[in-house]
Every structure is written in structure tokens, then in C-alpha cells.
Amino acid sequence: MTATEQHIDQDLFPILEKVSDPEIPVLSxxxxxxxxxxxxxxxxxxxxxxxxxxxxxxxxVIGDDIQKALSDAGYTSEIELILAPAWTTDWITPKGRKxxxxxxxAAPLDEEADKAVLLNGKRIVQCTNCSSQNTRxxxxxxxxxxxxxxxxxxxxxxxxYFKCLK
Numbered sequence: 001m002t003a004t005e006q007h008i009d010q011d012l013f014p015i016l017e018k019v020s021d022p023e024i025p026v027l028s029x030x031x032x033x034x035x036x037x038x039x040x041x042x043x044x045x046x047x048x049x050x051x052x053x054x055x056x057x058x059x060x061v062i063g064d065d066i067q068k069a070l071s072d073a074g075y076t077s078e079i080e081l082i083l084a085p086a087w088t089t090d091w092i093t094p095k096g097r098k099x100x101x102x103x104x105x106a107a108p109l110d111e112e113a114d115k116a117v118l119l120n121g122k123r124i125v126q127c128t129n130c131s132s133q134n135t136r137x138x139x140x141x142x143x144x145x146x147x148x149x150x151x152x153x154x155x156x157x158x159x160x161y162f163k164c165l166k
Contacts, residue, residue, distance in 0.1 A: 006033075006035065006036055006037065007036075007037045007038070007039060008030075008035065008037070008038045008039075009038055009039050009040050009045075011040070012038045012039075012040070012045060012070075012075075013030070013038075015069050015070060015073050015075075016028070016029060016030050016035055016038060016047075016066065016069070017030045017031075018069060019062070019065045019066055019069050020065070021034075021058065021062070022058045022061045022062065022065070023058050023143075023144055024100065024103065024105065026099045026100075026102070026103045027092075027096050027099050027100065027103075028096075029049070029062055029065075029066070030093070031092065031093045031095055031096030031099060032052065032091070032092060032096060033087065033090075033091025033092055033093065033096075034049050034050055034051070034052065034062065034087060034091075035047065035048070035049055035066075036048045036049065036050050036082060040075075043076065044075075044076050044077065044078055045070050045075045045076070045077040045078070046077070046078050046080065047066055047070075047077060047078070047079050047080070048080045048081075048082045049062060049063065049066070049079060049080070049081060049082070050081075050082050050083065050085075050086070050087045051081065051083070051087060052087050052146055052165070053087070053145065053146055053165065054083065054086075056146075059081060063079040063081070066079055067079060086165075087165065088165055088166050089108040089162065089163075089164050089165050089166070090166070092107070092108070092162075100162060101128055103128075104128045104129070104159050104160070105128065105147065105159065105160045105161070105162055106125050106126060106127075106128055106150065106159060106160065106161040106162065107162060108161075108162045108163060108164040108165070109124065109125070109164055110164060111164050111166050113164075114163060114164035117137065117161070118137065118140065118148060118163065121136065121137065123135055123136065125137075125150055125161050127150075127152035127154065127155060127157065127159060128159045129152060129155050129157040129159065130152060130154055130155040130157070132152055132153075132154040132155065134152065134153045134154045135150050135151065135152045135153065136150065136151060136153060137149070137150055137161075138150060138151050138158065142160040142161070143160055146162060146163055146165065147160040147161060147162050147163060148160070148161045148163055149161075
């Protein structure tokens, strides 16, 4: 399996798609790209998940939520946390990126743009409220460690920006 490949049994996809990310409830774990594998072996669903960053406190909750969703659908499951390959924001699906924006979190930019924004103050993160790029970083850390806090200088609204992770 390459870094971008997922092996998901098609019967499991609709079940896993209903499991929300506990920190961003408008996103499913499938849209976040944390499920790397979900296969049925000997009547047991084996699911591999990758944290968005090492030490992510949501992973225990995600594992429990996956087991509950699969149990409710009649499956026994085993959850395995895998750290390699490391999760990347490239794994967030296009649907997930749209959901982030609609929820008020700016989707991650590419790696070079992210550095320009976070290290050099470049104004290219689009406000999730008014779509202006006249925005500035308030703090390197937002509501979680994987987000930075921004504010729009046009509408004055604060919002989170999901940092690019590679």
C-alpha cells in the first residue's frame, strides 16, 4: 500500500463514512483520510487508522466510535493505530475540504504557501466568512494544535486555518 492508497471493503465504506471526527464533527473519518484500511478477515473487521499528528487525543475516541458503528452493523472489529506512513493533509478529500470551509475552518494550503502564511505572514488564507484574503494570523495555535487562529481584517471575524501537514 502506498502512502495515498486506502484498502476499504466497499461494504464497510458506508458504515465508516458515518463516523465523525470528534474534533470536527462535520467531517467523517473517511473525509479526513485517517482510515487507511478496513477489511473483513475471518468474520472480523480489521481497521487501520492513522492519527492526524502523533499524540492526537481524538484517536481513542475515533477507535471507540468505529467499533461501535461496526458493532451496530453486526460486525466484530479490531482497530490498529498505524504511524507510518504519516498522515498528511493531502488525504483530506475534496468533500472534506468543502465541509471544513462551510464549518468555518480554512482548508490547508500546499506546503510552500503554508510556510509563507505561518512563517512570513503572507495574506493568502481566505476568510471562511466573507472570502477575503485580507487575513492575518493571530496565533500559531487555534482550537487544536493542528490549526492556527486567523482573523479577517475586512469583516473582523476570527477563524481557524487547518495547517498543512506533510
